[in-house]
Amino acid sequence: MASTNKNRQFISSETHLLDEIMQSRRDVRGNRFLPVALDQDDIDKIFAAALMAPSVGFSQPWEFVTITNAKTREQIAHSFFEENEKAKQLFQQGQFEAGKLEQYEQLKLEGIIETPLNIAVFYNPQKGPVLGQTSMPEMGRYSVVCAVQNMWLKARSLNIGMGWVSILDPQKVKSILNAPKDRELIAYLCVGKVDKFHDQPELEMLRWQERKKAEQVILKESF
Amino acid sequence: MASTNKNRQFISSETHLLDEIMQSRRDVRGNRFLPVALDQDDIDKIFAAALMAPSVGFSQPWEFVTITNAKTREQIAHSFFEENEKAKQLFQQGQFEAGKLEQYEQLKLEGIIETPLNIAVFYNPQKGPVLGQTSMPEMGRYSVVCAVQNMWLKARSLNIGMGWVSILDPQKVKSILNAPKDRELIAYLCVGKVDKFHDQPELEMLRWQERKKAEQVILKESF
Numbered sequence: 001m002a003s004t005n006k007n008r009q010f011i012s013s014e015t016h017l018l019d020e021i022m023q024s025r026r027d028v029r030g031n032r033f034l035p036v037a038l039d040q041d042d043i044d045k046i047f048a049a050a051l052m053a054p055s056v057g058f059s060q061p062w063e064f065v066t067i068t069n070a071k072t073r074e075q076i077a078h079s080f081f082e083e084n085e086k087a088k089q090l091f092q093q094g095q096f097e098a099g100k101l102e103q104y105e106q107l108k109l110e111g112i113i114e115t116p117l118n119i120a121v122f123y124n125p126q127k128g129p130v131l132g133q134t135s136m137p138e139m140g141r142y143s144v145v146c147a148v149q150n151m152w153l154k155a156r157s158l159n160i161g162m163g164w165v166s167i168l169d170p171q172k173v174k175s176i177l178n179a180p181k182d183r184e185l186i187a188y189l190c191v192g193k194v195d196k197f198h199d200q201p202e203l204e205m206l207r208w209q210e211r212k213k214a215e216q217v218i219l220k221e222s223f
Numbered sequence: 224m225a226s227t228n229k230n231r232q233f234i235s236s237e238t239h240l241l242d243e244i245m246q247s248r249r250d251v252r253g254n255r256f257l258p259v260a261l262d263q264d265d266i267d268k269i270f271a272a273a274l275m276a277p278s279v280g281f282s283q284p285w286e287f288v289t290i291t292n293a294k295t296r297e298q299i300a301h302s303f304f305e306e307n308e309k310a311k312q313l314f315q316q317g318q319f320e321a322g323k324l325e326q327y328e329q330l331k332l333e334g335i336i337e338t339p340l341n342i343a344v345f346y347n348p349q350k351g352p353v354l355g356q357t358s359m360p361e362m363g364r365y366s367v368v369c370a371v372q373n374m375w376l377k378a379r380s381l382n383i384g385m386g387w388v389s390i391l392d393p394q395k396v397k398s399i400l401n402a403p404k405d406r407e408l409i410a411y412l413c414v415g416k417v418d419k420f421h422d423q424p425e426l427e428m429l430r431w432q433e434r435k436k437a438e439q440v441i442l443k444e445s446f
Contacts, residue, residue, distance in 0.1 A: 006247040006422040015268070015380035017237055018244060022275040022373055024229040045238070047441055052245040054375065056389060058426035060435045065442045072444065087357040104354065124440075131327065131431065134310040136389045141361070142409070145368040150245055152277065152369075153376070157238035166279060166359045178446045186365070199229040203281035208354065212283045217347075218270055219288045221295065223401045 021157050026197045028161030030111035033192040037116050042158050046191070049154030055143035057131030062144045065177055067118040072176060076188070077112045079172040080165060084109065087167055103208065110165040115192035120177055121148055123184040144186045151189070161194035244380050249420045251384030253334035256415040260339050265381050269414070272377030278366035280354030285367045288400055290341040295399060299411070300335045302395040303388060307332065310390055326431065333388040338415035343400055344371055346407040367409045374412070384417035 047064065055061060067073060092101045112118060123144045133139040148164070155162045170185035179185075204211055270287065278284060290296060315324045335341060346367045356362040371387070378385045393408040402408075427434055 006249070007420045008243060008247050009382050010244065010380045014240055014244075015377070017240055018377060018380045019268075019272065019275070020231060021233065021237075021241060022272055022377075024231050025275075025277070026229070027277055045242075047437060049242065049245055051435075051437060051440075052242070052248075053372070054248070054250055054387070054424075056387075058424050058432045058434075060432075060440070063440050063442065065445060067444060069444050083358040087352070087354075090352040090357055091354075107354075109355070129310070129313040131310075131314075131330075131426070132332070132389045134313055135306040135391060136393060136408075138364070139389045142365075142368045142371075145365045146372040146375075148365075149276070149369040149372040154238070154241060154245075157233045157241045159232050164277070166355045166362045168358060170359060176445075180446060183446075185359075197230045201277075201281050203354070209281045209283075211281075212274075214270060214274060217274075217283070217286050219286065221290060221292050222288060222399075223403060223406075 021153055024197055025152055025156040026161065026201065028111065028163045028190070028194055028197070029108045029202070030114040030190070031108045032194045032196065033111045033114040033161060033190070034195055035114070036193050038160065038192065042160060043117065045158060046151050046154050046160070049150040050147040053143065053147035053150045055146070056133050056139040059126050059130045059133070059140060059143065061124050061126060061140040062147050063122040063124045063183065065120040065122070067120060068116065073112050073118060075176045076118065076168065076173060079168050079176075080110050080112060083167045083169055103206065109167055111163050111190035111192065112165065115190040117191045119189040119191060120173060120185065121187040121189065122179060123186050125182055125184070141184065141186060148187045148189070155191060159193070161192060161197065163190045164188070165190060244376055247420055248375055248379040249384065249424065251334065251386045251413070251417055251420070252331045252425070253337040253413075254331045255417045255419065256334045256337040256384060256413070257418055258337070259416050261383065261415065265383060266340065268381060269374050269377050269383070272373040273370040276366065276370035276373045278369070279356050279362040282349050282353045282356070282363060282366065284347050284349060284363040285370050286345040286347045286406065288343040288345070290343060291339065296335050296341060298399045299341065299391065299396060302391050302399075303333050303335060306390045306392055326429065332390060334386050334413035334415065335388065338413040340414045342412040342414060343396060343408065344410040344412065345402060346409050348405055348407070364407065364409060371410045371412070378414060382416075384415060384420065386413040387411070388413060
């Protein structure tokens, strides 16, 4: 990669382009992915973006496992299936709006098998104190999430779709991937080319949940 | 903001520009910030980027408190001071490299007072089950972190610096800001114009910790 002047001043068309990438990034599910291979060069670029993420105390506490093996993905998909059955119980019970379970059951919530590449993202805790993590121990995990968000934006800018699957048993995923005991699953990503990117988040289009207004979530000076 | 075709295909110069923004994003500390005000328009753009972040089940579980009040910032800075004293104890003890405490003591680790704007970012948990969060309860917090990373990149593309301060007692910050009991502090951000952006992370320049190689953190198929 060409070296960059890090003190670079960006101009308005450049910051606007970043908005366009952010606005058109979607969480992509199995029904949009195409059964075509990814270029290794594009995969490398997505990982390069991950490694540009900030990390607390420059600890870089991330670890990525690329998964293409069909058997492994079947095992992961099985964990999704089990966890999704449990989730349906929760949406069936209690005080929720009528029809929520029916709507839930119609959603395609992962692309584990449909995508050419899965990436399991782990937190690898450092032995000993980490600068910046001494009062907020969860900071290391948050650094890993920053890397995931960089990957997501980079993938979108390469016109590649990514979906984050969280309806999984993290312990089962660790066991399937033979992860050391101290590692923690942060994200499970499905990556591939797509037929299209939706204009809005699918759950917004389907009115699963309403978009919050800026004034609801941005407060001045205190609560 | 002009509407965007979300199915937009980006070209190679555009994905390359995203790399430039990611590469030149820095965690900015008090010694680089300038005592100048921010334009409200730029602040609005940074929040617009936050609200473009992905969120589990479209739950948008974020809440942002903008802080300019000097008294409030003094109280927050006091929590930093207390927590930083505790951190020094940790770097003094035990099995760490000689000189680590001395190096730690020379670092400027926040810009609470120096910046014109602080932003406290909270997780506001939803009552009842959240789609995608039923097996991994930490997903809501991770959505908030994705919003912070979007803000950080957007700020950099506006040539505005941001620092994430995590050497704080989250309970004290909540109390200072009168946060409801169920809220959780995810990030405390210091935002302002800068004299320059460093070429590398400061902790890399100072050799606090070495940069990991891609092959150390990207594994194939399993551990």
